[in-house]
Amino acid sequence: MNDVKLPETLAFQLGTLGAVVTERFSARLAAHGLKPKHVGLLTALESGMAASQLDIAKLMDVAPSLVVSLADRLEELGALRRERAPSDRRRQVLTLTTEGRELLALCTQAATEVDAELTQGLTAGEAEALRSALRVLARHAGLPVT
Amino acid sequence: MNDVKLPETLAFQLGTLGAVVTERFSARLAAHGLKPKHVGLLTALESGMAASQLDIAKLMDVAPSLVVSLADRLEELGALRRERAPSDRRRQVLTLTTEGRELLALCTQAATEVDAELTQGLTAGEAEALRSALRVLARHAGLPVT
DNA sequence: TATTGTTATACTCTATAACTATA
């Protein structure tokens, strides 16, 4: 006989909290005309781990066609430049613009506001334990970019 | 000047981890013909916090019409009974069947398997810190049922 | 009239498949 309750599992709590947090983050992003996946793309670019659209699709684990529309939107906002690689003109190399970096900073600001909401009411020790635990888990799960 | 990196925020990590975890949980649920929201409904029922479809919709924060189709599916699987309340025949009162409880136990099993995957490679101390931190956060965020 | 549940419809997000251009 197993007495574990589903709402007490990590899977359930992480899934539910993730949805709540993404919803709150998303609401703040709307002010900048962005969705979470746009931020994922900006973050992927800034990390330097991918530049071409296909590499970004792999890193984000989304379809290449989705990267097209995300990049369209970000280009339209002036957040990135799209340039054909001279060495292989099939590749579209995406580069963050200064405007894109500023936009990313605004998104980061939005995220830290959500963080503040989440941790208000937690002791400093609890908040630090949470950060530390998530860092370990994120590293271990091989976090792709959302 | 702000040096916080977006991937280091709680919002980003919780959102991303939540998506990964939900995906893994979902893959295991498929074996039972369920999606995460079905599990949310079963969990809501088992909690005793809601019985009528409208109450469940409020608790889960989803549209009443979605509860209809989730309950349709669960009824079809024999996991719940639908009965009009004699006192107010507009209300459909949902009740977990024995089969429903068994199904919920299988879902819980799936969740604990995901938990095991997540925490393998973490020290016992790290795993406990994570559980504890999430418990605090979940309580504080007033976790609705996924 | 107001409320509960249901059905009909539409919208958002994302993937798959077909296509173009380069290699």
Add this chain to the structure above:
DNA sequence: TATAGTTATAGAGTATAACAATA
């Protein structure tokens, strides 16, 4: 032929709006 990107199309998931039954 194979690959990068694009466009066209389709599917999943969910919400909103219209409706029926009951209060």
